[in-house]
Amino acid sequence: MHELGIMDSILRTAFERSEEAGASRIHRITLTIGSLSGVAPEALEFAFGALTVDTAAEGATLDIRRNDVRITCAVCGAEYVPEAPVACCTVCGSPGGAITTGREIELTSLEVS
Numbered sequence: 001m002h003e004l005g006i007m008d009s010i011l012r013t014a015f016e017r018s019e020e021a022g023a024s025r026i027h028r029i030t031l032t033i034g035s036l037s038g039v040a041p042e043a044l045e046f047a048f049g050a051l052t053v054d055t056a057a058e059g060a061t062l063d064i065r066r067n068d069v070r071i072t073c074a075v076c077g078a079e080y081v082p083e084a085p086v087a088c089c090t091v092c093g094s095p096g097g098a099i100t101t102g103r104e105i106e107l108t109s110l111e112v113s
C-alpha cells in the first residue's frame with residue numbers, strides 16, 4: 001500500500017509547516033488528489049488515522065479534494081477536461097496535448113493552533 005508512504009511524507013510536511021507557524025496542534029489537513037495520481041482516498045484516510053496516533057495531528061480532519069484531469073492543447077493552448085477515451089481539444093478539436101493537472105498529490109492547506 002504506497003498510500004502509507006505518501007501520507008507519511010505529507011504528514012512530515014504538515015508537521016514542519018505547523019512547527020514553523022509555532023503551532024502545537026493540527027486540526028485540519030486539506031489535500032488535492034488528481035484523478036490520475038493512482039492513490040485511493042480511502043487508503044489515504046486509513047493511513048492518516050494510523051500515522052497520526054500520538055502526534056500533533058491526532059483526531060484532525062482529513063479533507064480530500066479530487067482534481068479532474070485537464071489537458072492543455074498543443075495547438076491552441078486551451079485548457080480542457082478530456083472526454084474519454086480519446087482526448088480532443090474542446091476549442092479547436094486537435095487531439096492530445098499536455099496533461100496539466102490530474103497527477104498531483106498536494107498538501108493544499110493546513111489548520112493549526
Ligand SMILES: [Zn+2]
Binds near residue numbers: 075076077089093
Ligand atoms: Zn485546441
